[in-house]
Amino acid sequence: QKEVEQNSGPLSVPEGAIASLNCTYSDRGSQSFFWYRQYSGKSPELIMSIYSNGDKEDGRFTAQLNKASQYVSLLIRDSQPSDSATYLCAVNKGANNLFFGTGTRLTVIP
Amino acid sequence: DAGVTQSPTHLIKTRGQQVTLRCSPKSGHDTVSWYQQALGQGPQFIFQYYEEEERQRGNFPDRFSGHQFPNYSSELNVNALLLGDSALYLCASSYGTGSTNEKLFFGSGTQLSVL
Numbered sequence: 001q002k003e004v005e006q007n008s009g010p011l012s013v014p015e016g017a018i019a020s021l022n023c024t025y026s027d028r029g030s031q032s033f034f035w036y037r038q039y040s041g042k043s044p045e046l047i048m049s050i051y052s053n054g055d056k057e058d059g060r061f062t063a064q065l066n067k068a069s070q071y072v073s074l075l076i077r078d079s080q081p082s083d084s085a086t087y088l089c090a091v092n093k094g095a096n097n098l099f100f101g102t103g104t105r106l107t108v109i110p
Numbered sequence: 111d112a113g114v115t116q117s118p119t120h121l122i123k124t125r126g127q128q129v130t131l132r133c134s135p136k137s138g139h140d141t142v143s144w145y146q147q148a149l150g151q152g153p154q155f156i157f158q159y160y161e162e163e164e165r166q167r168g169n170f171p172d173r174f175s176g177h178q179f180p181n182y183s184s185e186l187n188v189n190a191l192l193l194g195d196s197a198l199y200l201c202a203s204s205y206g207t208g209s210t211n212e213k214l215f216f217g218s219g220t221q222l223s224v225l
Contacts, residue, residue, distance in 0.1 A: 004152075034213070043200055043216040044153065088152050097143070097166050098202075098214060100152030 001026050004091050006101035014109050019076040021104050023089030026070070033065055035074045036088040038103065044088055048074060079108045112137060114203050114217035122223045123191050131186040131220045135203030142184040143214065144176060145200040153200055159184050160206070188222075196224045 006023050013019045021035075032051045036044035050056045050063040050072065062075040072091075076083055086103040093099065115134045123129050135142050141160045145153035155168035159178035178184045182203075188195055198221050202214040 036216075043198075043219045046213055046215065049213060090152075092212075097155055097158060097168075098145075098153075099155070100145075102150070102152045 002101075003027065003093075003099040004089055004101040006087075006089050006104050008102055008104060010105040010107055012107045012109055013079050015079060015081060017079050017108075019079045019083065019106055019108070021074040021076075021087050021089075021106065023072045023074075023101055024070055025072070025089075025091045025099075027091070027093050028067075028070060030070075030091045030093050032092040033063070033072045034090040034092070034098070035061075035063060035072075036090060036100075037083075038086045038088055040085075076106075079106075081108045081110050084108050114139075114201055114215055116199075116201050116217035116220050118220060119218065120221045120223075122225060124225050125191055125193060127191050127224075128187065128189045129191060129222060131188075131199055131201075131222075132183065133186070133201030133203075133217060134183045135201075136215050139203035139205050139215075140182050141204045141206060142178060142182065143202045143204070144184070144186045145202060145216075146170070147198040147200055147219075149197070156186070191224045193224050196222060198222075 035048040038044045048063040050065045056063045060077045064073045088103045089101040090098040143158040144156040147153040157167040162178045173189045198219045201217040204212045
């Protein structure tokens with residue numbers, strides 16, 4: 001079983017819609033969770049972090065964490081073409097060692 | 111405030127050669143981690159350096175080695191290059207190693223091609 005699993009997509013949504021990205025993790029002891037955005041040919045850019053159960057909102061982005069279900073999600077409201085990228089879910093099990101999923105490629109269609 | 115800087119940006123080597131990649135962490139950070147990202151995959155943890163010592167290591171062979179200098183900058187060395195070592199090599203910096211909540215910030219990466 002992989003440490004972190006994501007649907008590889010691609011996920012296509014029309015401009016202005018809500019994009020929903022999902023991630024599950026295997027280690028119940030994982031304590032912190034991150035979403036990175038990666039444009040093609042670029043390095044990952046941190047967009048959200050979440051540490052406790054529930055929702056965390058930052059602008060158009062909302063991260064949701066359910067530790068009982070070992071599930072993390074990212075919602076992007078009012079999706080824009082500039083949001084088209086690969087979104088990586090990462091889990092920190094301790095000592096700043098991140099385990100990444102393979103990423104979900106999102107395309108926002110104008 | 112300079113972010114994480116890596117050099118070179120691109121590198122082409124042939125099988126069997128050796129390569130050294132360099133990284134300077136974000137100002138105020140003292141921990142450097144290296145990741146390998148193959149095409150279409152998520153980054154894979156190689157190792158982490160803190161206080162000039164390797165603190166953690168992922169599932170990579172001994173051909174991958176590193177070093178951290180007193181100014182916190184770091185090098186990644188790969189010996190006896192294989193075609194499969196072709197990837198984007200990412201350096202990430204953070205502060206300390208004890209917290210699970212510390213955010214990692216990535217450099218722009220070095221694209222290594224092995225021919």
